[in-house]
Amino acid sequence: MKNFDHLATSWDTQEKIDRANQAAAKIIRELPVLKSKTALEIGAGTALLSESLYDFLGDIWVMDTSVKMIEVIEQKIEKKGYSKMHAVHGDLKTMNFNQSFNLIYSLMVLHHVQELGDFFERVSRLQLAADFLITFDLFPEDGSFHNFEAGSHLGFSKDELAMYLSRAGYKQVSYDRALSIRKSNGFEYEVFMSVAQKKNGF
Numbered sequence: 001m002k003n004f005d006h007l008a009t010s011w012d013t014q015e016k017i018d019r020a021n022q023a024a025a026k027i028i029r030e031l032p033v034l035k036s037k038t039a040l041e042i043g044a045g046t047a048l049l050s051e052s053l054y055d056f057l058g059d060i061w062v063m064d065t066s067v068k069m070i071e072v073i074e075q076k077i078e079k080k081g082y083s084k085m086h087a088v089h090g091d092l093k094t095m096n097f098n099q100s101f102n103l104i105y106s107l108m109v110l111h112h113v114q115e116l117g118d119f120f121e122r123v124s125r126l127q128l129a130a131d132f133l134i135t136f137d138l139f140p141e142d143g144s145f146h147n148f149e150a151g152s153h154l155g156f157s158k159d160e161l162a163m164y165l166s167r168a169g170y171k172q173v174s175y176d177r178a179l180s181i182r183k184s185n186g187f188e189y190e191v192f193m194s195v196a197q198k199k200n201g202f
Helices: 005-010 014-030 048-056 067-080 116-124 158-167
Strands: 039-042 060-064 085-089 103-107 132-138 170-182 188-198
Touching: 005 067, 014 048, 014 103, 014 132, 014 170, 014 188, 039 048, 048 060, 060 067, 067 085, 116 158, 132 170, 158 170, 158 188
Parallel strands: 039 060, 039 103, 060 085, 103 132
Antiparallel strands: 132 188, 170 188
16 A cells, blocks of 8 residues: 655645545434444544544544554644544554444545455454445546556446445445545546445354
């Protein structure tokens, strides 16, 4: 996965804050009863999405592979008194959580993941039957979102994502447009929200 250390201190632009707020509003609308839920954000960046959800959730773990992003999160936790937020440096391959999570979510992370099957299987191990997995990412695009950078997935169709989810023990509950991102190339890219629920027997 791409290293974002050099972007950490300048990550919190108004555009990204607005995007996180939009995504949080979508999650709250989809799952209005969140107060007691234990959550994990994967690829949290500076935890903008988890900040937007903070008052609606129980304990929140925010995980990122960037040391610098985690440092920014830790500063926020101390400065803003986020007693329910816990920052962890690592990824699904390196972290050994001794608990399950009622809700796992990510915002614009999937298209950076190389081994998607392994990713979803590892996520599945962290959830019990009826728990929810919410992902925000790109609808299929031509590669221009990341300037045709090698290693990035070109978005995900409903059927492709449902396939990965099913193999990992999830049922795709919904897959709908959530927001859009305008890039410096002048194009606007549509972002979906996928809601999946862990099935019995996995």
